[in-house]
Amino acid sequence: MRLHVDQRHERVLELVRERGSIRVAELAAELGVSAVTLRRDVETLATQGRVQRLHGAVVWPGDSEPAPERRPEPAEGAVVGMIVPTTNYIFAEIVRGAREAVGAMGGRLVLGVSGYVDTEDSVQAEHLVAGGVQGLLVAPSWFGGVPEDGQEKWLMECGVPAVLVERFARPGNPAAELDRVRTDRAQGAAVAVGHFAALGHRRITAVLQEGPHADQISAGLQAAVRSRGIEVDTDAPSVRERGDYDVSVEYLVQAVRKRGVTAALVHSDEDAIVLVPRLQARGVRVPDDLALIAYDDEVAGLADVPLTAIAPPKRSVGELAANLLLRRIAERAGAQPPSPRQHIDLLPELRIRSSCGGRTAGADRL
Structure with missing residues (x-):
């Protein structure tokens, strides 16, 4: 159930009070809202003096810096590649959500389209990586939504962080170790x-x-x-x-x-x-x-x-996947140990x- 704005504000305050500080992207993911919505909430609470906004984190009043163990903020100015089978149907909104999330961090989203042709996924990935993208958001053209007979091999060898979008891999498949964001x-x-x-x-x-x-x-x-x-x-x-x-x-x-x-x-x-x-x-x-x-x-x-x-929740799928990938890019750029992989399932609405x-x-x- 989606929280009312007042309930969401109270939950934000509860989490920040409990932890001292928390990243905006983490808070948005935990509450199941878009980063844009969460930033508006934080700005409202900061104007009221109930929290502080500092270096992309939300801080309880009186704390001057985020907790030192917090991971680095999402990479600013990153170039992100995204491979989708089509820009129609659900993917129009997913791409829009990803583009907005990347743009909010001063980055750029570069799109590749596979046309539901399995062999085209790797071609698009190679082209995007050669062009300088620092990570990939990927909805591969796996017919059943999962890789079969080594279809994931190119993805595991692409050389940049990757997040699966509206796809998953069964336990035991190498691609199951990747981050993913999908609709349940x-x-x-x-x-x-x-x-x-x-x-x-x-x-x-x-x-x-x-x-x-x-x-x-x-x-x-x-x-x-x-x-x-x-x-x-x-x-x-x-x-x-x-x-x-x-x-x-x-x-x-x-x-x-x-x-x-x-x-x-x-x-x-x-x-x-x-x-x-x-x-x-x-x-x-x-x-x-x-x-x-x-x-x-x-x-x-x-x-x-x-x-x-x-x-x-099509746009939210794109936003959360992009924010997760930006986190991976930042970890790699800062030579930070990677945080635990995430499999995020978002619930649809009736x-x-x-x-x-x-x-x-x-x-x-x-």
Whole structure:
């Protein structure tokens, strides 16, 4: 749950009082807010005389310097490379968040795009490193979101600090030792299931697009329905190819008419927008016959039937990943021992609109 500004201020004061001093970047990460938001909070509290701002740290009044054991501040003026598979979809906001974080430290973000071609990741990395970037933010074109068959080798040998963005590596893979920042997509699916359950739905399904996030969303869905005693339609296709809408429409129509499905999670919201009018043309109304939650919230609110959606904290992912990489660059430049690696999972939000309705599932059929 996002803290109210007054609650956040009290939490800032509590942490600074307890520790004497704390870096702004660390404080933002601990509170789960953007560095820009946290800096505004600190400026407000400093104006009130309740804290002091000193060398990028927040200090309890009376302390003249941050504690000596604190790590160096993020590198100012750093050149950061970022490799993404596309600048569309969720990555537009992720790139924007990273660019703002790097820019706030007087640095520059240089972008490389792989186009979802696995072999292009290393080409882009080599080009960026040769051009002088001091670290890499990377969302590799790993089809399942994790490296297979040595796909991580180039990343481990790139020669500069690297942070994974919206990707991860399984335990035992060398890339699991890297820092990472990603959305907890399994939790997002669980939140969707919880909303369906609260509305009275007891038999649900999912239509998931193949790609890096399908396994996480599916795993979260399955775990959530087990814990809540909800049924998942066993005839559901696990994932589908991008653009294969006819198969999805036919499946959902039969699921509603013949198997009692009353709710569906659809990834992505762009796909959901395509599916809704096709379903209605087949006599399946959203939300009357089928409640629907989209995943990603890129354009869900613009649909003819505004779509309830799971919204990843896209900009915050970029900001936190960039700040973490800047810390690694500063440690290397100052010949400092590296602080512990971090695996940061950010929780998505549920944004409620019209596509789930407000009635108990099946009430209009009694």
